[in-house]
Structures are given as C-alpha cells and as structure tokens.
Amino acid sequence: MESLQIGEIKLTWLNGGDIHLDGGAMFGVVPKPLWSRRYPNNDNNQIQLRTDPILVQAGGLNMLIETGIGNGKFDEKQLRNYGVTEESRVEQNLREIGLSAEDIDYILMTHMHFDHASGLTKREGGEWKPVFQNAQIITSRIEWDEMQSPNIRSGNTYWKENWEAVAHLVRPFDGEKQILDGIMMVHTGGHSDGHSIIVMEQGGELLIHMADIMPTHAHANVLWVMAFDDYPMESIIQKQKWMSYGLENKAWYSFYHDAYYRAIKWDKSGKQVLQELKRKR
Numbered sequence: 001m002e003s004l005q006i007g008e009i010k011l012t013w014l015n016g017g018d019i020h021l022d023g024g025a026m027f028g029v030v031p032k033p034l035w036s037r038r039y040p041n042n043d044n045n046q047i048q049l050r051t052d053p054i055l056v057q058a059g060g061l062n063m064l065i066e067t068g069i070g071n072g073k074f075d076e077k078q079l080r081n082y083g084v085t086e087e088s089r090v091e092q093n094l095r096e097i098g099l100s101a102e103d104i105d106y107i108l109m110t111h112m113h114f115d116h117a118s119g120l121t122k123r124e125g126g127e128w129k130p131v132f133q134n135a136q137i138i139t140s141r142i143e144w145d146e147m148q149s150p151n152i153r154s155g156n157t158y159w160k161e162n163w164e165a166v167a168h169l170v171r172p173f174d175g176e177k178q179i180l181d182g183i184m185m186v187h188t189g190g191h192s193d194g195h196s197i198i199v200m201e202q203g204g205e206l207l208i209h210m211a212d213i214m215p216t217h218a219h220a221n222v223l224w225v226m227a228f229d230d231y232p233m234e235s236i237i238q239k240q241k242w243m244s245y246g247l248e249n250k251a252w253y254s255f256y257h258d259a260y261y262r263a264i265k266w267d268k269s270g271k272q273v274l275q276e277l278k279r280k281r
Contacts, residue, residue: 001093002262004252004277007203009058009182011254013262013279014093016053016068016119020046020083026215028227038218039260046083048259049215050279051115053090055097056108056200059180062099063106064090065198065209066256067119067131073161088119091131104132108185109139110211111195112147116256117162128165138179140187141172143194153230154192188213188242190235191226197242206251207263213239215257217264243270250274 003012023045027035032045041047054065068088078084091101109117120137121128150158163170177185182202188195191212198209212228213235214220222239225232246253247268254263258279265275 001097002277002280004207004254004263006200006205006207006252007182009056009200009202009207011207011263012055012057012097014053014055014064014068015086015089016051016066017070017084017088018086018259019049019051019069019115020044020085021049023047025227027219028225028229028232030224035218035224039216044083049257050255050259051088052256053119054209054254054256055094055099056183058183058202061105061180062103063108063179063183064104064132064135065108066110066116066211067107069115070118070120070122070131072123073114073118073159082115090119101132102134104135106179107132107135107137108179108198109137109143110185110197110209110256111143111192112139112163113157113192113212114159114162115157117147118159120162121165128161130166130169132169135169137166137170138177138185139170139172140185140194140196141174142187142189143192143196144170144172146192146194188234188238190231190238191229193230197238206246206249207254208242208246208251209254209256210239210242211256214243214253214255216255217253217258217261220253220266220270 023041051068056063071087122131147158184199185196200207225235229235252263252265262277
C-alpha cells in the first residue's frame, strides 16, 4: 500500500477494486490518437481504472476518501459491462494496518456514483447494512438530494442499495466543509451537480484531490473531460481554477481512478513532473 505525507496528514491507498471502461467515454471529445499516447487501452478500447479509497489519518482521526466498488454489488451483466476484474479488499487492507471498519470516523464522498459509493454497504442476513457503522458520511447536499431522487440520466449510477442503509450516517454540507484543520471539502459540480473536491494544506505542503473532474493523470489538460460528466463546461471551469491554484503553489494531485499513479506534483507549466508516487503493480 502506497503512502504520502502532507504535513502531519498521512494518506494511504487501499484496494477498492478494478474496472475497465470505454476510453472514448473517459476522454470525451478528445481524439483517440491523442489520449491513447498518455493512457493505454486494451483490444476492446477499454482503459483500466482503479477504484481505490484513500485512508487519511490526521488529528487522531481515520477518514476514507470514497469506498470502492464493494463486494457482491454487480450482477453478471454489470461485471461484464463495467469490466470488473477485482472487487474490494478495503476491510482486509484496514486489518493489515491494525484497523477495522469500526475505526473509521469520517467518509469523504466527493460524489456518490456507484463506483465510489458501493463500498458503503454490504449484505448481511438478506439486508443491506453499513460497512462503516461509526463513520459520518460527508457529501454535498446537492449530491445527497440527487442520490435519493435521481433524474432520468443519473438513475443508472445512484443505487438505493448504496444509500438507504446509511442515510442516518450522512451529514450533507453546502458550499464548503472543513473536516478538521488543514482538510476542506469544496463543492464544484461538473462531473455531477453535487461533485466536490478535497483540499489538504499543512506544513507547507498542498494536496488537491480533484476526484472525477480529473480522474487520472492523463486528464490534467483542463479541456480533457469525460463524456460521463453531466456538466462538462463546469468541469472545465473548475479544472482551470484548481489547476491554476495548485500549479502555482506546487500542489500534489491525488487520484482515485488512476491505474498508474497515486499522486503527481507538476511544475508551474503543468508539463514537467517534479515528484510522483507510482502505484505498485
């Protein structure tokens, strides 16, 4: 498990599962000859995407960014369509470092699409139960409202089995939410109407978790947004804002979906890599 230190904040990537989605959908209007130079695809034009939660330890608290794809959430057709080759090992990973699901204090959900939220619940005795029974689940109010009442487009990604059993644990916020000193969630919209990013700043170090408005290192170009984005122009606007701020301040950028990098720090131009944390493959 790879780790990164931001001041006194420790980040550790866990194994949330592996999916493969269409490369064209992941890069939207970007021509394949361009994006395929930066991120490889298989014979089915799919690209490998991790769904790896980040354990954040700070101020005596244990937090997760996202929860992976869980276990037993996909039927045979979904396993095939989403190219699932591995399900979650989050609980096992926690045990390996001396923790349990009960030790998680907060879950920071940038948004609640199935590939981020399926690890919130598991089936026990024929019912869906919370995996992290003691955790407060933090997400934007806009996201939480849409998850409960999805529209005709979002209904395929907001699943009842991922939210009904944890509704009593959800603490929605408006605009911004300071989790603790040095850790802030900021609503951006873009990928979904309620999408948020996470900003960590401590000890002279800055990290920005852009979530699905920059799902991989290959999406660093502000114009490279997904066809999955509900509001692509808002994704571009927010990427411009947070890439400008981050590059000027030598920020780390961390990833949930990237199969090759956990985090990267670019120079001010955004073209030269200053530091990198690769995923062990």
